[in-house]
Amino acid sequence: MRRDGAKRLALAVVLVLALVGLAAHYDATRLANTESLTTVEAVVGPDPPGVGDRAYLWLTVESVADSRLTVSSPAGVPPLVVDASGIETGTVARVAPGDVVQVFGVVTGDARIEATRLVVHDRGNQRRMYVISAIGGLLAAGAFLRRWRVDWRRLTFTSRGDGPVDRDPGASDGGGDGG
Amino acid sequence: MVDLLAHVLVAYTTGAVLAWRGRLAPAWVPVLMVGAVLPDLAKAGQVVSPAEVAALVGVRFQWLVLHRLGGVLLVAGLGALLFESGRRRTAWLVLVAGAVEHLLLDVGVVRAGGVAPPYLYPLSWWQPPSAGLYLSSDLWPLALATALAAGAWALTTGRVPGVDGRPEGTRRTGDDRRGDGRRGE
Numbered sequence: 001m002r003r004d005g006a007k008r009l010a011l012a013v014v015l016v017l018a019l020v021g022l023a024a025h026y027d028a029t030r031l032a033n034t035e036s037l038t039t040v041e042a043v044v045g046p047d048p049p050g051v052g053d054r055a056y057l058w059l060t061v062e063s064v065a066d067s068r069l070t071v072s073s074p075a076g077v078p079p080l081v082v083d084a085s086g087i088e089t090g091t092v093a094r095v096a097p098g099d100v101v102q103v104f105g106v107v108t109g110d111a112r113i114e115a116t117r118l119v120v121h122d123r124g125n126q127r128r129m130y131v132i133s134a135i136g137g138l139l140a141a142g143a144f145l146r147r148w149r150v151d152w153r154r155l156t157f158t159s160r161g162d163g164p165v166d167r168d169p170g171a172s173d174g175g176g177d178g179g
Numbered sequence: 180m181v182d183l184l185a186h187v188l189v190a191y192t193t194g195a196v197l198a199w200r201g202r203l204a205p206a207w208v209p210v211l212m213v214g215a216v217l218p219d220l221a222k223a224g225q226v227v228s229p230a231e232v233a234a235l236v237g238v239r240f241q242w243l244v245l246h247r248l249g250g251v252l253l254v255a256g257l258g259a260l261l262f263e264s265g266r267r268r269t270a271w272l273v274l275v276a277g278a279v280e281h282l283l284l285d286v287g288v289v290r291a292g293g294v295a296p297p298y299l300y301p302l303s304w305w306q307p308p309s310a311g312l313y314l315s316s317d318l319w320p321l322a323l324a325t326a327l328a329a330g331a332w333a334l335t336t337g338r339v340p341g342v343d344g345r346p347e348g349t350r351r352t353g354d355d356r357r358g359d360g361r362r363g364e
Contacts, residue, residue, distance in 0.1 A: 019244070019250065019257075023242070056291060083322040104292045104293070119289055119314070132182045136185070140209065143208070144209040147208075147209050148206070
């Protein structure tokens with residue numbers, strides 16, 4: 001049992017290191033391999049893109065003035081402004097502070113993007129989605145713990161034994177009906 | 180992505196039907212549901228920023244890798260290590276299956292850019308065209324997933340008249356136990 005524990009620990013360390021390495025590689029190489037800039041930092045960070053570069057961003061709107069959306073940016077970087085004058089006015093009129101918007105467009109200068117496509121996610125719908133998603137997580141956890149229990153001695157999940165994962169479905173359940 | 184509840188319900192539907200057909204032991208159905216949650220661990224980035232993790236581990240970091248095939252395979256591996264030694268391979272496969280189902284459903288999300296993220300990373304940077312079927316905040320995919328899950332639940336718990344809700348292997352066992360002479364039919 002101790003040997004299995006050491007093997008699991010070693011495998012876990014290898015997997016975590018691989019995950020960190022993969023996350024680092026993804027972050028370092030995705031700009032060169034994807035069609036658009038996909039983070040605010042990539043647009044307004046210390047290494048700004050050139051004018052005309054395409055960007056596809058999910059942004060939270062801070063304020064709306066005319067057809068200009070100012071969106072929240074991470075601390076330490078200048079606010080990003082989205083020029084939505086090329087977007088249908090009805091779509092822009094639906095945008096309110098706090099909404100999440102998907103913006104596809106081109107970089108037109110320092111911390112500015114001209115949107116060519118805009119998808120609006122109403123703030124109320126976003127909040128509802130987070131609540132519903134939390135329920136989804138709880139449902140999965142509850143269903144799992146109904147079928148599996150923690151074996152604290154071995155630090156593993158063990159089937160509660162009320163399904164065929166623990167026995168041949170065709171075998172007797174030992175209730176005295178085998179004779 | 181669709182909300183997480185819809186992902187979990189679709190995974191339940193798939194698992195319940197597979198278990199009913201005798202292709203998956205019922206105990207693995209909730210593991211499939213947990214697998215459907217794994218890609219959304221990338222949402223941890225809304226709580227702990229990639230920059231904070233990078234400062235901690237000393238290298239660049241991007242949470243979104245958890246929402247890609249490579250991240251899913253590794254996280255499922257970590258999850259599988261929590262199972263008994265004889266079941267880790269099955270646990271890994273079932274967790275990966277649930278997570279892949281999640282990624283497939285996410286291809287249907289409306290995206291202003293017209294393409295989905297490179298889900299196959301690190302195998303490929305290919306970005307599949309977005310099917311543009313639903314917004315992540317739309318309610319109708321959840322309604323559909325709920326209806327499918329309710330149907331699967333009714334089917335697999337004997338609540339549909341004329342349909343035996345027990346898994347296929349168990350159905351044969353019941354006939355054998357009754358000794359009603361139908362064995363081999």
